[in-house]
Structure formats: C-alpha cells, structure tokens
Amino acid sequence: MNVDPTNAGQAQAWDGDEGGYWATHADRFDRSLARYQPEFMAAAGIRPGSAVLDIGCGTGETTRAAVRAGAASAVGIDLSADMIAVASSRALPGTTFVQGDAQIHPFPDAAFDGAISRTGAMFFGDPGRAFANIARALAPGSPLTLLVWQPPDRNEWIGALAGALAGGPPPAPPPGAPGPFSLSDPSVVRAVLAEAGFGRIEVTGVSAPMHFGSDVDDAHRFVLGLLGWMLEGRDEAGRRAAGDRLRDTLADHLTPEGVAFASATWLVTAVGSGGG
C-alpha cells in the first residue's frame, strides 16, 4: 500500500493490531455508534444513482448504507487490510472496498458525487492535502458529510475509560496531532475545509449515548482489549487495580440498554468545488 510518510504511524496502527481489533469486533463498534447512524445518513442526503466515496470506511457499514440509501455505487477506502477484508466479505451490489491512504490515493478527478466519513477523517498527517485530494475526487457541487468527535471534555467515555485505566485524567493529545479529536475544534474544521476548496461549511453538534457492552463483564472485556495498551509496563498489582477501577466505572454506567457513556460529535457538511 502506498502511504504518505505523514501517515506512516497511523498506517502502522490501523493496518496492524488496532485495525485487527476493530475488524474482529466490527459489530460491536457499529453498535457503539448506532445512535448516530440515522442522523449521519440523513445529513449525507445520498442521491439516487450517485457515486459515493466513504473515507476511512473501516468494516464498511456506512458504505453499505450508502447503496441501501440509493447510491448506484459506493467506494470505501481504508488503511486497514483486516477491516477492508471484513468490509469485502459483507459487500453489497455496488460497493467496492480499497485498501489505501485517502490523503494521496489517485482517485480519478471528479469521479464521485458525494463523500462521507463516519469518524474516519481525523487521522490524516496532512489534513489540508488529504481534503484537497478528496475535493479533487468530487464533482463540483458534491456534498461532503463528516462525523467527528467534539473535544474530550464533552466525551465522557474517553475520560472515564482512559482515566480508570490510567488512575487519573488521561494525557491530553498534542494539539493538531492526528487522532480522534483532531477535528474537534469547529474553527479548525472550517479552516481546513475552506483551504481545500469546500464551501457552505456547516458544523452541527449531535450528542448520543455510546454503547460499550451488554453488561459490565462484556464491556470490561471489550474495553480492556481496546485500551489494554495503557497498562503496558504495569506490574500484576497495578493491572489488577486498573481492571477493578474500570469495572467500577462500567458498573456506574450500566443502563437497561447495557453499558453506555455520554458522547458528543460534530456533524460537518460542506460542498466541494471540484478544485482541491
């Protein structure tokens, strides 16, 4: 796979263990975001017969949703071979899945008339270049629809889970670094998209509970698999204490629908100029 050097670290993670975990737990991750899916797809406004690009498509739920919503074709691109393999195994007529770096992938010019990304567009090493490449791949006037996380202090799940494992507040990510919260400041989103040639940029807050498991044991296993790397270097007693703190936090968030934490996203819509 041809990856821009600015994305080498993300490629190593997503085309490695992290992507492997997401691929194995595809349904769980889809369920965790399920409350966002109707609003996200409504905002995408998939047009009948259109050609849609799904950026950072993962295991392809949103790519499949695009053809179900009437797109004639939908191409999902993702760094992770494992996630692309799951997506391909679930393909629908009209869906195509490609392993690649959306920042530099040689999409044909103006090949798509809509682009979507559900929490897949915050990991670019050079966001300006990535969104310019996406703008180039869109026919003029085509909509771009992104779901991105609001800042960590509005996302109870990250503070609570990482805090339980770390035994204190999680370290703040460096500003501007690729990662889940890199587009959490609307002024950054607006600036990056405008620079890449997008217009009519709108940023709307959407909040929903995020689901982590059917009960405390189930969520505990899942979160330890996801964030267990935070315990590297701890001795047995330290690991046990962190596991216990996590269990307490999960128990505090057990609802009749399972373990859920508050979360908040920005739904970003914009229109491409076809330039880039």
Ligand SMILES: C[S@@+](CC[C@H](N)C(=O)[O-])C[C@H]1O[C@@H](n2cnc3c(N)ncnc32)[C@H](O)[C@@H]1O
């Ligand atoms: C948080 S996951 C979201 C996956 C999927 N959109 C979903 O909603 O389940 C982020 C995805 O973005 C992908 N990704 C990150 N950087 C990328 C890049 N430069 N090009 C293509 N995919 C990328 C990752 O491999 C990962 O699958």
